[in-house]
Amino acid sequence: MKKIIIIGAGISGLSAGCYGQMKGYETEIFELQGTVGGLCTTWNRKGYLIDGCIDWLIGINPDNYLYDSWKELGVFEGDGFIQHDYSMQVEDGLGKKLILYSDINKLEEHLLQLSPIDEPLIKELSEAIRISAFSSKTVKPVFNKKFATMSLYDFLQQFKDRFLREALGVTLIPLQPKEYPVGTFIFRHSFYNRKDASWSIGGSLAFAQRIENKYKALGGKINYRVEVQEVIVKDNKAVGVRLADGSEHYADYVISTIDGYKTVFDLLKGKYLNDEIKQLFNEEKDLPSSMQISLGIHCDLSEEPHNIVLKLKEPFVVGDKINSYLYLKQFSFDKLMCKPGKSVITSIIETDYEYWDDLHKDIYKYNLEKERLCEIFIKIIEERFPQVKGKIEVTDVATPVTYNRYTGVWKGSYLGWWNMSATTLPAVLPGLENFYIAGQWAEALGGLPISMMTGKGVITKISEI
Incomplete structure (x- = not known):
């Protein structure tokens, strides 16, 4: 049985571990902290649980392509999920409120009450959300071509009502740049409308621990509170890892799911780079911090x-x-x-x-x-x-x-590369065999689904060798 060593027990590392076990490999994870989850975590302060990750999770609707993967990873075996009737409430401090109802019909009615003068624009936006079905197994999404190319900022300038214009502009995550397309807004609210955006009861760490439980049930092994200091390479092939205590552990394949900068410059001593990868970290990046x-x-x-x-x-x-x-x-x-x-x-x-x-x-x-x-x-x-x-x-x-x-996340960037069109770290580095990268630095925009899918994806690559 071939063995895979995985660095990091975040969502991508746990995903890689689970799918590695399912594919018949022996897997072993090395995690720096005493718990799993990485950035997907919750911490305790004098009896109060403080959550540091999940805002909304997609893939809970069985019609979503992600659903089967989440199910395979055991996330439905815990305390369940909550689907809110609204995603958020925007307040102007003077009494006006915009409530972003999950149901598009209810949201449309609310928007029209707030600004009847913007009816044509509201109905156009509502219909775009209504017909969207991102990640659906059965419904082919229909895209509004105008919205696909228009920036969110330019779209919002068309609203005549000042409150609505400003309120809609701050409903996405607070670090959203102006150049993002209207499709970003439609994307988010289509998931709520299809009852596919949920809160995981118990918080982020409990969510990660469900996958941890699945991994262990599959026979996987996790080493906690150990620091990987170097990937051992022989003849340009990754063959294992060296820990901070000097011990060495060997395997047929090594997957790093931790910070991208630390992976390529510290664990691999900057030896397996091309100009494109160097440029990724040399440029001044607008990273979400x-x-x-x-x-x-x-x-x-x-x-x-x-x-x-x-x-x-x-x-x-x-x-x-x-x-x-x-x-x-x-x-x-x-x-x-x-x-x-x-x-x-x-x-x-x-x-x-x-x-x-x-x-x-x-x-x-x-x-x-x-x-x-x-x-x-x-x-x-x-x-x-x-x-x-x-x-x-x-x-x-x-x-x-x-x-x-x-x-160890580079510059405290909790989502990795921010721009959707950004060049990302490749799953396989030039000149290095049997080594793979997964996680938020392998895809733009990060997030739990992407982390999970990159972990699953590298196991697919290994199994195809």
């Missing part, structure tokens, strides 16, 4: 929206980034995430890695900035949710440096 502020609150917020985009009365600055909106998630709807009478609120805030990396050189200044931003955050939360005053028990701030320290 963020920080997360979280609060543990002794207060029940289950009657409040689970996802809010709040326009701020006073924008605040992080480095050179001006934040005019705050993206809030609260988890009282998940009884496995929040104990009775308690709540967690988190926010992903746009920032850049270099700013925090420079601050981190002086730990006093680094912590001072974290405290400053946490105080601003608490003030905003207490104004929006006055019932929480005096009930905040836990504060937690994770910066891009935190992500880099925890997982």
